[in-house]
Amino acid sequence: MSDDHHNAAPTGPAARVKALEALLTDKGLVKSEALDRIVDTFEHKVGPRNGARVVAKAWTDPEYRKRLLKNATAAVGELGIAGPEGGHLVAIENTPRVHNLVVCTLCSCYPWPVLGLPPVWYKSFAYRSRAVSDPRGVLRDFGLKLPDGVEIRVWDSSAEMRYLVLPERPRGTERMNENELALLVTRDSMVGVAKVSAPDGRARDAAKSERKASTKKRASTKG
Amino acid sequence: MSTENSARTFEALAADAGLEPVFSAPWEARAFAMALGLSEASLFTWDEFRAHLIAEVGSADRVREHDGSANPGEYYEHFLRALEHLLREKGIASEAELAHKLREIESATTK
Numbered sequence: 001m002s003d004d005h006h007n008a009a010p011t012g013p014a015a016r017v018k019a020l021e022a023l024l025t026d027k028g029l030v031k032s033e034a035l036d037r038i039v040d041t042f043e044h045k046v047g048p049r050n051g052a053r054v055v056a057k058a059w060t061d062p063e064y065r066k067r068l069l070k071n072a073t074a075a076v077g078e079l080g081i082a083g084p085e086g087g088h089l090v091a092i093e094n095t096p097r098v099h100n101l102v103v104c105t106l107c108s109c110y111p112w113p114v115l116g117l118p119p120v121w122y123k124s125f126a127y128r129s130r131a132v133s134d135p136r137g138v139l140r141d142f143g144l145k146l147p148d149g150v151e152i153r154v155w156d157s158s159a160e161m162r163y164l165v166l167p168e169r170p171r172g173t174e175r176m177n178e179n180e181l182a183l184l185v186t187r188d189s190m191v192g193v194a195k196v197s198a199p200d201g202r203a204r205d206a207a208k209s210e211r212k213a214s215t216k217k218r219a220s221t222k223g
Numbered sequence: 224m225s226t227e228n229s230a231r232t233f234e235a236l237a238a239d240a241g242l243e244p245v246f247s248a249p250w251e252a253r254a255f256a257m258a259l260g261l262s263e264a265s266l267f268t269w270d271e272f273r274a275h276l277i278a279e280v281g282s283a284d285r286v287r288e289h290d291g292s293a294n295p296g297e298y299y300e301h302f303l304r305a306l307e308h309l310l311r312e313k314g315i316a317s318e319a320e321l322a323h324k325l326r327e328i329e330s331a332t333t334k
Contacts, residue, residue: 013250013254013299013300014250015325019324020257020307020316020324021253022324022327023316024316029266034260039246043244106277117245124298129284159270159273
């Protein structure tokens with residue numbers, strides 16, 4: 001019976017990972033505590049908040065912004081941000097005329113030290129295949145409609161180059177300090193699938209879409 | 224890494240960005256940690272691992288282009304296959320050793 005079972009179903013990934021860890025532990029190549037530390041680092045310590053600090057500093061310190069655009073690896077290093085997959089980091093700046101979008105068409109290259117590990121959608125076939133061929137459509141899917149005059153530049157990440165989008169600082173945030181600004185900066189804005197909104201703007205947008213939805217609802221119940 | 228200052232703001236930021244968990248199952252986290260840990264211990268380079276990952280992802284992409292099926296959750300299955308493949312190639316963990324270990328664990332848990 002159990003043999004039939006073995007032949008029928010390929011072993012699931014959870015069991016294979018368990019066996020692999022046990023085997024590598026027997027060989028003295030991995031230690032459970034060391035693996036725990038790596039997992040903890042990527043679950044709790046490295047994440048888009050690092051990138052948000054970089055962006056907020058670039059918004060408030062013009063000299064830092066220049067250094068970031070010139071050599072991003074060195075500039076994020078100034079803030080104590082470094083680690084695996086952090087070399088060859090390039091910061092690309094959004095402007096009113098140019099919007100930047102980052103993808104890794106072949107797998108999942110991503111600037112870990114500033115953004116953490118990539119989200120599921122970034123690794124998906126749909127995103128990887130469409131970001132280059134139909135960037136405007138991809139952005140629409142993310143709820144971002146850019147005026148026709150805005151040029152979209154798509155950056156394909158690789159082993160050699162990792163990209164961090166420096167989003168535009170939203171209007172209405174002139175009085176906010178660096179720490180407050182960092183809270184506004186989202187992961188998605190640093191990959192280029194979103195813009196950063198000012199707190200007020202966000203409230204206004206939400207109210208607007210709520211109004212729109214309720215108008216639609218009324219229209220559809222009438223019809 | 225000086226994360227203390229920013230750690231306080233992380234909760235708000237995470238909620239704001241609507242972040243999903245970094246790993247969707249514990250085995251994904253373990254597989255990732257083994258790959259990174261082994262590369263940091265210089266058993267292979269991350270670029271070597273990436274080449275295997277690209278091969279796994281690429282072959283799944285070709286299947287998908289052919290039959291249109293898609294499963295965005297499968298990334299770490301490619302990741303695990305890439306790791307197993309690389310470890311076989313490097314003579315670090317053979318298929319037979321892994322199968323033996325699997326049986327050992329299974330029989331220990333069913334006893």
